[in-house]
Amino acid sequence: MWWWWLLGRVSHFNVTTLQGIVESRDGVVGELQAAFKLCNSVVDKENYTGFILQATYRVQQGKPTVYLFGRLLDGRTFLVRDHHQTPHFYVDAAAREAVGDHIRSTGDKFSFAGEPLLCVDVAIPADAPPLRDRLQAQGFKTYEADVRFAMRYLIDRNIKGGVEIEGHAMAGDGTDLVFDDPTLKPAQAVISPRIMAFDIETNPNTDSLLAIACYGYTDDGALLDRVIVVDKRDRKMPPQAIRVRSERDALELFCRWMRDFDADVITGWNVIDFDLTQLAKVAQRVRFDLQLGRERGRMQIRPPQGYFGSGHAVVPGRIVLDGIDLLRSSFVKMDDYSLDAVAQQVLGEGKTLGTKSADNQHPDKVAQILSTYETDLPSFTRYARTDARLALQILESLKLIDLAFARSALTGMPPDRVAASIASFDFLYLSALHKKRLAAPSVVSTRTSAGPQSGGAVFEPRVGIHPNVWVFDFKSLYPSIIRTFNIDPLAHAQSEQQEDCIATENGCRFSREPGVLPAMLDDLFPQRSQAKAAGDEIASQAVKILMNSFYGVLGAPSCRFYNPAIANAITGQGRHLLGWSKAWFESQGFQVLYGDTDSVFVASGYADAQQANELGQSLVTRFNADLTDYLSERYGVDSRLELEFEKLYTQLFLARVRGGSQGARKRYAGKIFGSNRIEFVGMxxxxxxxxxxxxxxxxxxxxxxxxxxxxxxxxxxxxxxxxxxxxxxxxxxxxxxxxxxxxxxxxxxxxxxxxxxxxxxxxxxxxxxxxxxxxxxxxxxxxxxxxxxxxxxxxxxxxxxxxxxxxxxxxxxxxxxxxxxxx
The missing domain is CATH 1.10.132.60 (B family DNA polymerase, thumb domain)
Structure with a gap:
């Protein structure tokens, strides 16, 4: 069969796929057409580098397939489909009989105590929770039985955002390229995601869709700035507005724009809990199949958890990032998180309609929008388009989407889940454990509240106005304590079998063998230093957020490594070090005015601000040398702690408690040396x-x-x-x-x-x-x-x-x- 020879010239294509094509055709012509089609769609096996936007899976014919959507460095979109991953978790060897036919192997992973574990396979991911619960109910320990299937795939390969793909690339339908069962490796990759912001307008009862506005730039710089207006009256549309007769037509056109624009990121203001939720309701009402993804699949919206929670939306192949959530998860504080207030503060402009109309007849903003829709289409469409534009420009101005992608590259979490600090910690810690052939315990779902945890030390302030006050600050105190004292869940478990351990002030013990968490921080510290030296504020902030989350994670009951003793070991060492710092400065003849967690305020005693500033710079060198000696003698550890001279207040006001005589903690105002700026804290x-x-x-x-x-x-x-x-x-x-x-x-x-x-x-x-x-x-x-x-x-x-x-x-x-x- 000569056409088989032709197909054989294509490098290493899937023979099973060919056989399926041939069996589905009648006659030589059909087989030949299939052969040429496959030849045109298959590219020689080679390496590609890209960034993963979304990790999920599909169950097809009773078997799970991992789906990874992303964009390559050359701008093309891709889909990786891997059929080889088997859902699994681990149990103690004692559970062998209870597990039965699900056992795959032994000796692949070990517990923290060094005991060999059994690997338990299930057919599909949904089979794992009931089996896990049954085993736990029988008293058997399970390990990593709660890890999400697609995330385990990435954890096992230590792929954090950037990925190198080695395999055949076929032309996709919805993505430019599709890879079936390629070889994946971690890689460094930075992409510029394509972003579309959109905003909808409805009537006051939200049961009628009025408009959908979209805003964004394509890769070649072309601007999408249009609005779909639902109008049955054949009114003349303003520029950049497109009229449709029905809600269904509006949804159909919006889906077409989404396909043509091909956004990696969908964003807006309250875009999940309002805009997408309302569109889903409209689609259900008019019986429209709302397809916004890169492949067919229904959009899934998880409603907010709790009154202050935010929803989460899954659109196949695209990620949804809400503007308000990005602000909060990036620790950008605003007095008011409404779009108008944030736009005024960040961009210097706000919405084009106020909360009250000129004639004061519509105190309710939504009613005013409806009135404008009915009587003033140019103003209405300008308002809708402005809302979409402002949302994107705020995020671009604050570089919050760039920050989300930088955090994704650090943690392995998709950009829409980087705020999940426990899941981020899990990804990094489990990846490191797997290199050691260790498995971690499953999350204890019955744990509902945290045990007693201590905070940082605070010294009572000396009330009044003080001239020329030094402020010294420990650089990344809690992460530095973790590194110095090897504070780590694995090191804590290992200490039970060892005598020569590091004992912290609360009596918690840690092995002297290098821990997983300190090693993670050892990698992160130089990354942040390099980012700061290069002026890369985004990378620096991403590392800072991640490092600062580690203490809180260990003190959270929903974390698999939750241990109040470990969390208290960190804060306990912090309190001890702040107390030692106070004693050191007083031994040098200085008066300590205030101290709080990682900072100490010291009266310089100098009348001249310039002299005080110069001495403050030199004093930390002596301090750090003495601290290194102290930690070596008392604990037998190498100090990773560093006190920095943060600033000089030429005047510092320490307030008293309102209505009392003692000093108020975390409440002061100071004028900074070399600047006319006054800094307020807690005021x-x-x-x-x-x-x-x-x-x-x-x-x-x-x-x-x-x-x-x-x-x-x-x-x-x-x-x-x-x-x-x-x-x-x-x-x-x-x-x-x-x-x-x-x-x-x-x-x-x-x-x-x-x-x-x-x-x-x-x-x-x-x-x-x-x-x-x-x-x-x-x-x-x-x-x-x-x-x-x-x-x-x-x-x-x-x-x-x-x-x-x-x-x-x-x-x-x-x-x-x-x-x-x-x-």
């Missing part, structure tokens, strides 16, 4: 639940205090403006809801009272004012503002500390209310 100016007026007054009062300027006249002027109503726009409170409104029963705080009076859906962050009728939402306030409340609860508290430092009293400064009132 009202940095807290979301204080009004903007209180923050402005506090900031200005401290500026005058530190500069030696007069404060009484300033405060009197502010009070006059306040009473005149000129500052009313600064009297808004912002407070987040901690639980559903209905859950507030016995103690109902003001922001909840305001929400309960409203017919609008409760927002996550409530904006309200205090009126003579009580708390009311800003957009629905009807009663006059309660000015006495603001005077006593906002102005007085922030002014008193500064006035007391100057020997003044608040009532003295502002005088009798009747004398300064303007009406």
């Amino acid at each position: 009202e100016v940095v807290r979301r639940d204080w009004t903007e007026l209180a923050k402005i007054i506090q900031r200005n009062l401290f500026e005058r205090l530190f500069q030696g300027e007069e404060v009484a006249s300033y405060l009197q002027d502010v009070i006059r403006q306040f009473r005149s109503g000129a500052l009313d726009h600064l009297l808004i409170y912002h407070k987040g809801l901690r639980k559903p409104v209905s859950a507030y029963t016995s103690n109902v705080p003001p922001h909840v009272q305001a929400v309960k009076q409203s017919l609008s859906p409760p927002p996550r962050v409530v904006a309200y004012v205090i009126t003579t009728a009580g708390p009311q939402l800003v957009d629905e306030a009807t009663a006059p503002l309660d000015r006495d409340h603001y005077l006593q609860k906002q102005i007085l508290p922030v002014a008193t500390p500064v006035l007391e430092a100057l020997g003044l009293a608040f009532n003295q400064v502002i005088g009798d209310d009747r004398q300064i009132a303007l009406f």
